[in-house]
Amino acid sequence: MNIGVLGAGQLGRMLALAGYPLANRFTFMDTTGHPSAGIGDVMIDTDQKHLAAFLDKVDLVTYEFEHLPVALVRAIEEHTPVFPSSEAIRICQNRAEEKALFDRLGIPTPAYRLVEHADELEAAARELGCPVVAKSVTEGYDGKGQAVLRDPADAAEAWRSINHPRLIVEAFVDFVREVSIIAVRGRDGQVVFYPMAENVHVDGILRYSVAPMPDLDDSVQQIADGYIRALLDELDYVGVLTLELFQARDGSLLANEMAPRVHNSGHWSMDGAVTSQFENHLRAIQGLPLGDTSARMPTCMVNVIGSEGDPAAILAIGDAHLHRYDKRERAGRKLAHVNLLAPTHAELLDKVRACAALLPDAPEPRFSFE
Amino acid sequence: MNIGVLGAGQLGRMLALAGYPLANRFTFMDTTGHPSAGIGDVMIDTDQKHLAAFLDKVDLVTYEFEHLPVALVRAIEEHTPVFPSSEAIRICQNRAEEKALFDRLGIPTPAYRLVEHADELEAAARELGCPVVAKSVTEGYDGKGQAVLRDPADAAEAWRSINHPRLIVEAFVDFVREVSIIAVRGRDGQVVFYPMAENVHVDGILRYSVAPMPDLDDSVQQIADGYIRALLDELDYVGVLTLELFQARDGSLLANEMAPRVHNSGHWSMDGAVTSQFENHLRAIQGLPLGDTSARMPTCMVNVIGSEGDPAAILAIGDAHLHRYDKRERAGRKLAHVNLLAPTHAELLDKVRACAALLPDAPEPRFSFE
Numbered sequence: 001m002n003i004g005v006l007g008a009g010q011l012g013r014m015l016a017l018a019g020y021p022l023a024n025r026f027t028f029m030d031t032t033g034h035p036s037a038g039i040g041d042v043m044i045d046t047d048q049k050h051l052a053a054f055l056d057k058v059d060l061v062t063y064e065f066e067h068l069p070v071a072l073v074r075a076i077e078e079h080t081p082v083f084p085s086s087e088a089i090r091i092c093q094n095r096a097e098e099k100a101l102f103d104r105l106g107i108p109t110p111a112y113r114l115v116e117h118a119d120e121l122e123a124a125a126r127e128l129g130c131p132v133v134a135k136s137v138t139e140g141y142d143g144k145g146q147a148v149l150r151d152p153a154d155a156a157e158a159w160r161s162i163n164h165p166r167l168i169v170e171a172f173v174d175f176v177r178e179v180s181i182i183a184v185r186g187r188d189g190q191v192v193f194y195p196m197a198e199n200v201h202v203d204g205i206l207r208y209s210v211a212p213m214p215d216l217d218d219s220v221q222q223i224a225d226g227y228i229r230a231l232l233d234e235l236d237y238v239g240v241l242t243l244e245l246f247q248a249r250d251g252s253l254l255a256n257e258m259a260p261r262v263h264n265s266g267h268w269s270m271d272g273a274v275t276s277q278f279e280n281h282l283r284a285i286q287g288l289p290l291g292d293t294s295a296r297m298p299t300c301m302v303n304v305i306g307s308e309g310d311p312a313a314i315l316a317i318g319d320a321h322l323h324r325y326d327k328r329e330r331a332g333r334k335l336a337h338v339n340l341l342a343p344t345h346a347e348l349l350d351k352v353r354a355c356a357a358l359l360p361d362a363p364e365p366r367f368s369f370e
Numbered sequence: 371m372n373i374g375v376l377g378a379g380q381l382g383r384m385l386a387l388a389g390y391p392l393a394n395r396f397t398f399m400d401t402t403g404h405p406s407a408g409i410g411d412v413m414i415d416t417d418q419k420h421l422a423a424f425l426d427k428v429d430l431v432t433y434e435f436e437h438l439p440v441a442l443v444r445a446i447e448e449h450t451p452v453f454p455s456s457e458a459i460r461i462c463q464n465r466a467e468e469k470a471l472f473d474r475l476g477i478p479t480p481a482y483r484l485v486e487h488a489d490e491l492e493a494a495a496r497e498l499g500c501p502v503v504a505k506s507v508t509e510g511y512d513g514k515g516q517a518v519l520r521d522p523a524d525a526a527e528a529w530r531s532i533n534h535p536r537l538i539v540e541a542f543v544d545f546v547r548e549v550s551i552i553a554v555r556g557r558d559g560q561v562v563f564y565p566m567a568e569n570v571h572v573d574g575i576l577r578y579s580v581a582p583m584p585d586l587d588d589s590v591q592q593i594a595d596g597y598i599r600a601l602l603d604e605l606d607y608v609g610v611l612t613l614e615l616f617q618a619r620d621g622s623l624l625a626n627e628m629a630p631r632v633h634n635s636g637h638w639s640m641d642g643a644v645t646s647q648f649e650n651h652l653r654a655i656q657g658l659p660l661g662d663t664s665a666r667m668p669t670c671m672v673n674v675i676g677s678e679g680d681p682a683a684i685l686a687i688g689d690a691h692l693h694r695y696d697k698r699e700r701a702g703r704k705l706a707h708v709n710l711l712a713p714t715h716a717e718l719l720d721k722v723r724a725c726a727a728l729l730p731d732a733p734e735p736r737f738s739f740e
Contacts, residue, residue, distance in 0.1 A: 013390070020387055020409060022681075023694035023706075039390060039409070274689050289686035296666065311392075316659035319644050324393035336393075 001286060002027060004058030004080070006073075008035035008042050010325040010334065011064035011262050014270070016040045018278035022286075027057045031068075038326045048072065055079050062239065062285055066092045066260050067139060083187075083238040083285040088260040091235070095137045095168045098257060105230040107255045110246070111171040122155035124169040131172050136164035146204070173254055175246035177368040179213070180265040181224040182242050184280040185232040187287040192280070193225045194273060194293045197301075199244070199265045202363045205332070208352065209265045209301040211272065214345040215369045220251055227255065240281040242266065264303070264334075271321040271339040272299025297341045298348045302355050302362065304336035309359035314338055317351055345369065371656060372397060374428030374450070376443075378405035378412050380695040380704065381434035381632055384640070386410045388648035392656075397427045401438075408696045418442070425449050432609060432655055436462045436630050437509060453557075453608040453655040458630040461605070465538045466507045468627060475600040477625045480616070481541040492525035494539040501542050506534035516574070543624055545616035547738040549583070550635040551594040552612050554650040555602040557657040562650070563595045564643060564663045567671075569614070569635045572733045575702070578722065579635045579671040581642065584715040585739045590621055597625065610651040612636065634673070634704075641691040641709040642669025667711045668718045672725050672732065674706035679729035684708055687721055715739065 001024050005012045008028035016026040016039045026040035029051075035042045043054055051072075055061075061082045063073075066089050073086035091097045102109050113124035114137070125132045130152060136145040147158035149169075159167075178201060182194040195212035228243045242263035244256040266277035275283075275291025283290055297319075307329055314322055317340065324336040338355055342348035349370065356362040371394050375382045378398035386396040386409045396410035399421075405412045413424055421442075425431075431452045433443075436459050443456040461467045472479050483494035484507070495502045500522060506515040517528035519539075529537075548571060552564040565582035598613045612633035614626040636647035645653075645661025653660055667689075677699055684692055687710065694706040708725055712718035719740065726732040 017387060017390055020383070020696070021691075021693040023696045025408070025696070038395070283685065288682050291685065292688055312658050315653065315661065318662055321391075323391040326390070326393040326395070 001025070001060070002058045003282070003285075004029065004054060004061040005037075005040075006031075006061065006063035006068055007065035008037040009064060010036060010327075013037040013039050013325060014267075014278050014323070015062075015064065015262065015282065018276055019282045022279070022282055022288075024282060024286075027054060029054045036325060036327050051076070060285060062281070063089075064261055068093075084241070084260045085235070085237070088235050088237055088241075092258055092260045093138055095135060095257070096166065099168065101231070101234070102255050105227075105234060107227045107230065108253070109255045110173045113169045115167050115169055116165060118156045118159035121149075121159050121167060121169060122152045125149045125152040125155055128169060128171040132169050133172065134158050134162060134167045134169045136162050137166045137168055138164070173246045174249060175254070176249050177247050178244065178256070179224075179247050179253070180209075180242055180244045180263065181221075181228050182240060182263060182266040182269075182277055183225070183228045183232060184240050184277070184284050184290055184293070185237050186284045186290050187238050189233075190290055191229055191232055192290045192293045193221075193228070194266060194269060194277065195295050196221055196224055197265050197268060198367060198369070200363075200365070200367065205303075205305065205334075206264045207303050207305070207363055208365055208367070209268050210345075210348070210367055210369075211268050211299055212295050213369060214298070217251060220247070220253065224253060227253070231258065239284045240266070240277050264337075265301075267323070267337050268299040268301040268339055269293070270323065272296055272341055297343060298345050300340045300348055300352045300365075302338045302340065302352060302359070302365075303334060304338065304359055304362075305334055306331045306361040307359065308335055309362075311336075313358045314355060317354055320351070320355065371395070371430070372428045373652070373655075374399065374424060374431040375407075375410075376401075376431065376433035376438055377435035378407040379434060380406060380697075383407040383409050383695060384637075384648050384693070385432075385434065385632065385652065388646055389652045392649070392652055392658075394652060394656075397424060399424045406695060406697050421446070430655060432651070433459075434631055438463075454611070454630045455605070455607070458605050458607055458611075462628055462630045463509075464507050465505060465627070466536065469538065471601070471604070472625050475597075475604060477597045477600065478623070479625045480543045483539045485537050485539055486535060488526045488529035491519075491529050491537060491539060492522045495519045495522040495525055498539060498541040502539050503542065504528050504532060504537045504539045506532050507536045507538055508534070543616045544619060545624070546619050547617050548614065548626070549594075549617050549623070550579075550612055550614045550633065551591075551598050552610060552633060552636040552639075552647055553595070553598045553602060554610050554647070554654050554660055554663070555607050556654045556660050557608050559603075560660055561599055561602055562660045562663045563591075563598070564636060564639060564647065565665050566591055566594055567635050567638060568737055568739070570733075570735070570737065575673070575675065575704075576634045577673050577675070577733055578735055578737070579638050580715075580718070580737055580739075581638050581669055582665050583739060584668070587621060590617070590623065594623060597623070601628065609654045610636070610647050634707075635671075637693070637707050638669040638671040638709055639663070640693065642666055642711055667713060668715050670710045670718055670722045670735075672708045672710065672722060672729070672735075673704060674708065674729055674732075675704055676701045676731040677729065678705055679732075681706075683728045684725060687724055690721070690725065 008030035197211035200208040319341040321339040378400035567581035570578040689711040691709040
């Protein structure tokens with residue numbers, strides 16, 4: 001089975017590493033001119049001239065990046081199965097569509113308004129109560145195209161800085177922590193759920209994920225399972241889907257956004273779960289039985305960003321698993337991650353602190369359950 | 371770090387899969403004309419014309435196959451570090467040298483004789499007491515170049531059939547089981563040991579390995595650790611070394627043979643140990659800290675030979691990890707292996723039987739500890 005992947009970054013690289021043992025082969029289509037997968041057959045196609053050649057090579061198509069032209073993905077679907085479908089991409093790349101879907105399925109979200117003018121932005125800020133966050137409805141990635149309004153009077157400046165015809169304005173949520181749920185749906189409709197992760201972001205970039213959480217009520221996991229199952233079934237989805245949520249002080253969950261792909265907050269599963277998100281995505285899209293999503297042990301994923309730090313010292317930490325992406329160092333760039341496992345969360349936190357101390361750009365690791 | 375690998379089969383493939391997360395790149399040199407690694411940069415060089423080009427690409431060299439011309443490896447060592455060294459290859463590819471080393475280091479072996487003529491073979495068979503096994507001193511691989519003598523009178527026919535100028539003749543051992551010990555030595559001399567495995571061979575080909583063993587005395591593991599440490603230190607060895615042994619009814623160990631490389635009886639470590647033999651080999655040869663060799667759980671490696679069986683059904687077994695080599699099916703060919711994990715050996719045996727039932731060519735799984 002030759003699997004075509006749209007995008008050729010570290011997510012594609014890790015998909016391939018999980019897929020070789022399943023006797024899969026990989027062809028990547030990079031549209032940026034800067035592929036970093038470093039594995040498989042990488043086609044660079046910045047002007048869509050080589051699409052036919054790509055499709056000739058592959059038996060099915062998946063993607064590691066959802067900000068793709070929907071028309072392109074639909075054109076591919078005419079020839080070759082694409083999992084997840086173009087419909088998932090269409091919704092996930094538009095925050096207004098995504099929120100409408102959440103609303104329709106009864107998945108709670110922070111209060112929001114859609115605005116198409118600076119005046120409407122000011123009114124929404126007034127109505128929702130500042131601070132609010134305004135985001136372009138499309139092309140959002142890693143915190144870009146956003147602005148925080150501390151006062152309705154900031155509206156004009158925020159409108160100019162985002163520079164987009166349509167924004168979504170969201171009320172701030174008094175959350176205790178950011179969490180995510182990752183689930184996998186097979187071609188036969190079977191669904192499996194990973195234990196939820198607590199995610200620590202700094203400046204909109206994920207830095208740490210811990211799964212399972214030591215203090216998560218089973219009932220909360222079940223609510224999250226229900227939300228993501230509703231999304232998977234509604235979209236007749238095949239593959240890994242990620243839903244990011246806020247957990248409020250009373251334990252309740254509010255959906256933030258979803259990603260139709262393997263996700264950084266699921267990298268812990270590469271060592272910490274019986275079956276990784278990457279292997280389960282590949283099992284799902286090929287119609288193979290899904291693997292066990294249980295955690296082996298409390299696990300923390302530490303992102304290595306900007307600088308590799310001291311990889312040899314990281315490898316000296318017990319049960320530390322380093323996953324480098326073989327990229328050049330550059331400020332703010334995701335270069336690698338480390339999965340740390342320990343029998344208890346207390347021991348895990350000690351390892352996380354030891355690991356963070358070896359990474360010059362790592363923020364102080366702080367979790368809600370400490 | 372670009373790592374050059376002599377040989378391009380499934381062991382090289384699995385080395386590469388373990389090495390990409392360490393940001394290693396791989397260049398394979400295949401001298402057979404039939405590489406199967408299916409990954410990395412594969413150079414086919416059946417007449418040693420491309421050796422210089424290979425060496426230009428790589429920072430250090432290792433190998434997945436020890437039946438290489440020693441002169442070739444020595445020539446490489448003049449230019450580029452080779453781990454393990456050519457001295458390990460020289461000894462491991464000659465059973466007489468290997469046995470002499472075991473003798474010198476006080477590592478017990480079955481009684482043996484070296485013979486250079488059919489008459490000497492007959493005398494050795496008489497002296498050791500039949501049955502005996504006669505093997506060519508060089509070029510042994512997976513049970514080829516061997517004959518069993520049930521009577522000294524079989525000597526002339528055995529001599530003709532093996533057709534080699536020098537044989538080693540070994541007394542049969544009344545062993546309870548075949549076992550192996552795998553250890554890793556770093557560039558700084560640090561040594562770590564994997565839990566020993568029980569290995570089930572059929573027709574000289576490994577079919578099952580179980581590690582850890584439920585009934586192995588700690589003292590026996592310590593004796594094996596001592597034997598392999600003596601070999602590692604004597605050879606100033608860097609990387610993974612495998613020592614295959616017989617365990618006699620009284621628990622004692624007799625060394626059979628060693629392999630200066632990652633080994634099929636260590637494949638269980640890919641899922642069953644904290645750090646796999648492949649990653650630890652790469653850590654060792656690059657001078658990185660060695661990883662924890664502890665077992666996570668009782669694990670059984672099931673070799674998939676000749677026919678792939680039903681991979682989808684295998685993936686439906688809980689905590690089953692399939693590692694396919696992406697080769698064409700052919701009788702007797704190693705195509706894949708499955709690692710099965712379970713919390714107890716009793717549950718493990720149930721899974722092994724379920725897995726074997728899905729493989730048309732799998733022999734009945736039987737272990738000494740049942």
